[in-house]
Amino acid sequence: MGYIKGEERTQSILFPESIDDYISEENSVRVIEEYVEQLDMKQLEFKKVLCSSTGRPPYNPRDLLKLYLYGYLNRVRSSRRLEQEAARNIEVIWLLKKLKPDFKTIADFRKDNKKALKLVFREFSKLCDQWDLFGKELVAIDGSKFRACNSKRNNYSTKKLERNIKHIDEKIEKYMQELEDGDLVEASDRKPTAQEIEKRIQELKSRKQKYETYQKQLIQSEKNEISTTDPDARLMCNNNNNVDVSYNVQTTVDAKHKLIADFKVTQKPNDLGELDNMALRAKKLFGGKDFEALADKGYYKASDLKKCVENGITPYVTKQIYSNGTGDKDFYTDKFQYDKDKKIYICPAGKELYYYRNRTRKDKGIIGPEYRNYEACKNCECKTRCTKSKKGRTICRHVDQDFLDTIDLAVELNMEKYKQRQMIVEHPFGTIKRSWGAYYFLTKRKASVSAEISLSFLAYNLKRVMNILGIKELIRRLQEKRQPVLA
Known part of the structure; x- marks a missing residue:
C-alpha cells in the first residue's frame, strides 16, 4: 500500500481555487474581520482615516489593526514577524486581502495610534457590557x-552612580600612578604604551562625566533612579x-x-x-x-x-501581618490582643501593655497610640523571643484600627x-x-506600553468571548451591530 500523496506543485488548475475556501466558517480571523469592520475608526481617533488628495495613498488603519489583533492572538507581536506572516500565512493573506505592509509601516501604526488602541479596548468592553458578559457583582x-525594554545595566540609582564613580576614580588614580612610575606590570608580555594608557584614562573620564550627568538629572527630578533606555520604567521586585x-x-x-x-x-x-x-x-x-x-x-x-x-x-x-525583630511567629503583632473596655493590649505571655503616647509622622500626623510595659518586659521569660529591644516591646495601634477590624472580620466570614x-x-x-509569552514589553515609554498592553488585553477578552459565545454566535452579533452602519 502506498502513501497518501499530494498534488504536483507544477500542475495548473483550470478554475483557480478561492482563498476563502481555505478559511473555515469557525476560524477566529473571521471574528477579527467582523469586529474591526464595525468599528468607527474616526470616532476612535485613528490616524489616516481620511486619505489625502495628494501623495502616496496610505494603508487602511482597519487592515493594520486586523494584523495586530491576529498577531497578539497568535503570539506574534514583533512588527518584523508580522511582516513575514503577511507574506506566508494563509490566514493573514485572507485577512489582509494579499496586502503586504513592511515592518516600518506596521511599527509606526502602533506608535502613532497609542490613544486609539486604548479606546478600542474600551469599545470592546462596552460590547461585552451590552451582551451581559460582565456580572458587575x-x-x-x-x-x-x-x-x-530596559536592562538593569542601564538603570542607575544614586548609590549605584556613587559606586561607579568611586570605582572609576580608583582606576584613573592607578593609571596615573603607573604613568608616573613608568613601571607597568601586566599579566600579558606586552606592556601598554603611554598613549594607550592616556586613551584608557580619557575613556574613564568620559564615562565618569556621563555618570555625573545622571546624578544631576536625579537631583533635579527628585527621583531615586533613572533608566536610560526607557525613562519611564522602574526597578521592581517580582513574585x-x-x-x-x-x-x-x-x-x-x-x-x-x-x-x-x-x-x-x-x-x-x-x-x-x-x-x-x-x-x-x-x-x-x-x-x-x-x-x-x-x-x-x-x-x-x-x-x-x-x-x-x-x-x-x-x-x-x-490584613498585613507585621513581624517582630526576632522572627518568632508566636510574638507577631497580630498575636497581641486588644481589650476595648480597658483600652490595653495583652501580650502572648499574658502581660498588660498600657497607653504611653501617640506616634506621629510629619507627613501624616498621628498614626496611632503606642502601648508598652517595660517593667513587665524586664523580667519576662519570653523577652528574647518577643523583641530585640533592651527595654521591651512597644505596640502601635493604628488610628483606624477599629475600622480595619471590621474589614478583617468580613474577610474571615467570607473566606x-x-x-x-x-x-x-x-x-x-x-x-x-x-x-502567550507576552511577559515583557517591546515598546518604550508609559504611553506606548499602555497601548501595547491594550492589544494584549483586547486579544485576551476577544479569545474569552469566542470561547463563551462560540465563533458563529459572536460573528452573528457583530454582523447585527454592523448592519445599521451599512444602511
Whole structure:
C-alpha cells in the first residue's frame, strides 16, 4: 500500500481555487474581520482615516489593526514577524486581502495610534457590557510586573552612580600612578604604551562625566533612579524575588467570565494606594452599580478601604501581618490582643501593655497610640523571643484600627468567596504571560506600553468571548451591530 500523496506543485488548475475556501466558517480571523469592520475608526481617533488628495495613498488603519489583533492572538507581536506572516500565512493573506505592509509601516501604526488602541479596548468592553458578559457583582483587583525594554545595566540609582564613580576614580588614580612610575606590570608580555594608557584614562573620564550627568538629572527630578533606555520604567521586585526594570500593570477582572474590565499601567513597585482608584474606575464603568472587590494584602491601606466603603464598594482584603525583630511567629503583632473596655493590649505571655503616647509622622500626623510595659518586659521569660529591644516591646495601634477590624472580620466570614481571588485575577495574567509569552514589553515609554498592553488585553477578552459565545454566535452579533452602519 502506498502513501497518501499530494498534488504536483507544477500542475495548473483550470478554475483557480478561492482563498476563502481555505478559511473555515469557525476560524477566529473571521471574528477579527467582523469586529474591526464595525468599528468607527474616526470616532476612535485613528490616524489616516481620511486619505489625502495628494501623495502616496496610505494603508487602511482597519487592515493594520486586523494584523495586530491576529498577531497578539497568535503570539506574534514583533512588527518584523508580522511582516513575514503577511507574506506566508494563509490566514493573514485572507485577512489582509494579499496586502503586504513592511515592518516600518506596521511599527509606526502602533506608535502613532497609542490613544486609539486604548479606546478600542474600551469599545470592546462596552460590547461585552451590552451582551451581559460582565456580572458587575464581584471583581478581583491585582497588579503584575511586566519587564520593560530596559536592562538593569542601564538603570542607575544614586548609590549605584556613587559606586561607579568611586570605582572609576580608583582606576584613573592607578593609571596615573603607573604613568608616573613608568613601571607597568601586566599579566600579558606586552606592556601598554603611554598613549594607550592616556586613551584608557580619557575613556574613564568620559564615562565618569556621563555618570555625573545622571546624578544631576536625579537631583533635579527628585527621583531615586533613572533608566536610560526607557525613562519611564522602574526597578521592581517580582513574585520570584527577582529584581528587574519593569512596569506594574493593574487590572480589574470581572468574576462572571474572567473578562478584564479595566487596566492601568503604573510606575509604582507595589500595589499600595491603587485599590480605591481601580475600584472607583470599575464602578464608573459598571454604571454606578455597587459590587464587591477582592484584593490581596498588598492593597491593605485604611484610607483606600474607607473610600471604597463610602462609595458602596465592599472590599475583601486580607490584613498585613507585621513581624517582630526576632522572627518568632508566636510574638507577631497580630498575636497581641486588644481589650476595648480597658483600652490595653495583652501580650502572648499574658502581660498588660498600657497607653504611653501617640506616634506621629510629619507627613501624616498621628498614626496611632503606642502601648508598652517595660517593667513587665524586664523580667519576662519570653523577652528574647518577643523583641530585640533592651527595654521591651512597644505596640502601635493604628488610628483606624477599629475600622480595619471590621474589614478583617468580613474577610474571615467570607473566606470562601475571598479564595476565588486568585482564580479570577490570575487567569488573564497566566494566559498572557505564560501561554502567550507576552511577559515583557517591546515598546518604550508609559504611553506606548499602555497601548501595547491594550492589544494584549483586547486579544485576551476577544479569545474569552469566542470561547463563551462560540465563533458563529459572536460573528452573528457583530454582523447585527454592523448592519445599521451599512444602511
